[in-house]
Amino acid sequence: MNQSFFKILFAEDNESSAELLIHYLERFNFEVDHVVDGMAAELKLRKNKYDFILLDNMMPVLSGARLANKVPDLNKNTPIILLTASNEKEEVILAAHSKQLVGYILKPFDPDKLLVKIVSVLRIPADMIVDKKKFPFSIERTQNVSYGTGVKLNGCPYQKNAEKIAQEIAFVMKELPGSRKFFIEVSEEFYYHKKAQEILTSLITRLASKYEIKEEDILILSP
Missing domain, CATH: 3.40.50.2300 (Response regulator)
Structure with missing residues (x-):
């Protein structure tokens, strides 16, 4: 990672x-x-x-x-x-x-x-040497037996910021699951971005505010 x-x-x-x-x-x-x-x-x-x-x-x-x-x-x-x-x-x-x-x-x-x-x-x-263009960024809705509904962040968010990614997640999620909790699964390539951890921290804050939930209700699953 x-x-x-x-x-x-x-x-x-x-x-x-x-x-x-x-x-x-x-x-x-x-x-x-x-x-x-x-x-x-x-x-x-x-x-x-x-x-x-x-x-x-x-x-x-x-x-x-x-x-x-x-x-x-x-x-x-x-x-x-x-x-x-x-x-x-x-x-x-x-x-x-x-x-x-x-x-x-x-x-x-x-x-x-x-x-x-x-x-x-x-x-x-x-x-x-990592060429970030070889790992295009995408977001998909997914399910996990243990954690329920979430989204998966694939590839490297090259030239993207937390605000833009939060908007894209909201579009993919549409609405929260009944538990009002969800997870974000992060691929290894996400960490090819030098500010990966900073982006994730800001992302959690933005999404918690948007959905009016606690930050701890958003679980990060990393490789």
């Missing part, structure tokens, strides 16, 4: 480009912290430990190349990839002085190739 997540700091001042890459990486089991300038990146690196660092070179305040050579001690062994344009060769040479730099990628780039590079550098076994 426990899923490994890998934490990435991504510094990129082009927010539209950043959003695309963040969504792509978080489709897999990566957590991404995004900042828009080198100084903000340095502050993050002082306070949080990361598994990987992605630095756009041409950022405001402090360039990626210069930051690569002054990474705070907390992340002094964290591998770095520099994202750079083809006309920034001098900056790439500057960044190359960093022992943490494991490569650079020219823009525009293929996110699949970046993922392969990250997985290779971190030596992540293939069976530890």
Whole structure:
């Protein structure tokens, strides 16, 4: 049930480009912290430990190349990839002085190739990388001999929140069973979402309020 997540700091001042890459990486089991300038990146690196660092070179305040050579001690062994344009060769040479730099990628780039590079550098076994899109989320009404009527949450709720899931459960349930108690059966893939437990907690609160029952009247069945 426990899923490994890998934490990435991504510094990129082009927010539209950043959003695309963040969504792509978080489709897999990566957590991404995004900042828009080198100084903000340095502050993050002082306070949080990361598994990987992605630095756009041409950022405001402090360039990626210069930051690569002054990474705070907390992340002094964290591998770095520099994202750079083809006309920034001098900056790439500057960044190359960093022992943490494991490569650079020219823009525009293929996110699949970046993922392969990250997985290779971190030596992540293939069976530890989860593509959430392969586990589409669905809800079905079900019965259990011991617990009565309930719903089963199949797959991973990728890009869904507790409010949306509560609405979908209400649509599937229609109405409560006579006992005014029900269960939620959760698949193993549900926990591929990094906030799975947080979603479940909020889900119980929302459903208890909707049906005007106690939270303990909603039973969670986990694998």
